[in-house]
Amino acid sequence: MHRVIISGIGAEIPEPVITNEELVASFNSWVDTENARRADTGEPLLQKSDSDFIVHASGVKSRHVIEREGILDPTRMSPRIPARPDDALSLEAEFGIASARKALAHAGVDGSDIDLVICSASHHQRPYPAIAIEMQEALGTKGAGFDMGLGCSSAAAALHVAVNLVRAGAHKRVLVSTPEIITGHLNFRDRQTHFIFGDASVAMVVEGLAQGEKRPGRFEVLDTRTWTQMSNNIRTNLGYYTRTAQEDPYMINLEGNLIKQVGNKVFKEVTVAGQKFIVEFLAEHGLTPGGIRRFWLHQANARMNAMILKLSFGHDVDHDRAPMVLE
Incomplete structure (x- = not known):
């Protein structure tokens, strides 16, 4: 290896x-x-x-x-x-x-x-x-x-x-x-x-x-890990079969087919799952969140990242420990 x-x-x-x-x-x-x-x-x-x-x-x-x-x-x-x-x-x-x-x-x-x-x-x-x-x-x-x-x-x-x-x-x-x-x-x-x-x-x-x-x-890279879970709370239905469900297959109707999400449900799902995944993955290597110098989390939602880190550490974490590009 x-x-x-x-x-x-x-x-x-x-x-x-x-x-x-x-x-x-x-x-x-x-x-x-x-x-x-x-x-x-x-x-x-x-x-x-x-x-x-x-x-x-x-x-x-x-x-x-x-x-x-x-x-x-x-x-x-x-x-x-x-x-x-x-x-x-x-x-x-x-x-x-x-x-x-x-x-x-x-x-x-x-x-x-x-x-x-x-x-x-x-x-x-x-x-x-x-x-x-x-x-x-x-x-x-x-x-x-x-x-x-x-x-x-x-x-x-x-x-x-x-x-x-x-x-x-x-x-x-x-x-x-x-x-x-x-x-x-x-x-x-x-x-x-x-x-x-x-x-x-x-x-x-x-x-x-x-x-x-x-x-x-x-x-x-010491190790990587993947994990997925099905959710319809963020979804897009636009694809190459979209036209087959329409009366006129040569006129694409975008209504209902672009990105949609239920924000509060996505927040709850991701924060709970993210914290669990991080803590368990680190534990497999004999580590805790406190032993990690820097975290790079998904850069689309500051509130979500802050909550994942707070759940993982038990307290708020500053931007030096977990940089954000949103500002």
């Missing part, structure tokens, strides 16, 4: 930013128009949003996005992402490559030193050809490539796969890239979810470490 390290990391963050105030102004403008229509039909009126609600619910104050004008247009409320010809690099591959090149440079290797590419994201631009294989060709990597996804845990799940493939000797050096363009799938007309996510791409190079070899400044 090989020792394994994360030898390189990279991140690509889009420049455009949308603040809570801008997002709320767009949403409330649409609500005004929609409520005027509903007043005539007798449908229940929609509730407006505000920045205080968003910060209290999530801790999010702003988000980086691929494209902001389309999102903030109350008549559209979706990013404008032009289609590209088949022989051009796809947006997801382009985004993934941007972070991948930074990770390769950090690791001191180039594409030809990679023998597996994993593109793991909560949403993929298409089912095939795999985005990972498109990246593989553009980067000049060897071996194979495949796509995978596990919602918000996509990067962590891919790291688990990469580490164990290297540890088993199946691959020498794996590139993991997670290009998340979640704004393309968000429902910006849903008060409960429109503020949660933005866009970003991250990448890691995972490789073996020879016996006795040292790589200062790099993280050695």
Whole structure:
């Protein structure tokens, strides 16, 4: 069994930013128009949003996005992402490559030193050809490539796969890239979810470490663990069968098919399960939360992270121990 390290990391963050105030102004403008229509039909009126609600619910104050004008247009409320010809690099591959090149440079290797590419994201631009294989060709990597996804845990799940493939000797050096363009799938007309996510791409190079070899400044992976549990409290029904359930299969109806969640139930499920998972995993290695210098938790909800840590430690934990990027 090989020792394994994360030898390189990279991140690509889009420049455009949308603040809570801008997002709320767009949403409330649409609500005004929609409520005027509903007043005539007798449908229940929609509730407006505000920045205080968003910060209290999530801790999010702003988000980086691929494209902001389309999102903030109350008549559209979706990013404008032009289609590209088949022989051009796809947006997801382009985004993934941007972070991948930074990770390769950090690791001191180039594409030809990679023998597996994993593109793991909560949403993929298409089912095939795999985005990972498109990246593989553009980067000049060897071996194979495949796509995978596990919602918000996509990067962590891919790291688990990469580490164990290297540890088993199946691959020498794996590139993991997670290009998340979640704004393309968000429902910006849903008060409960429109503020949660933005866009970003991250990448890691995972490789073996020879016996006795040292790589200062790099993280050695001692162990990884995965665990999943079914829940409908955060869900999307948009997929390649969506059109088959509709009267006109050539006109896709997005109503009810975009991301939706029951926030309070997600909070309860994740905080309880997260704390239990962390404590039990550390205990298997003779460790306690107090013996860990730093925790990197899911960066989508500050309240959720704070509660997981409080349950794990028995007291509040500061941002030095558990950094947050939401502010």
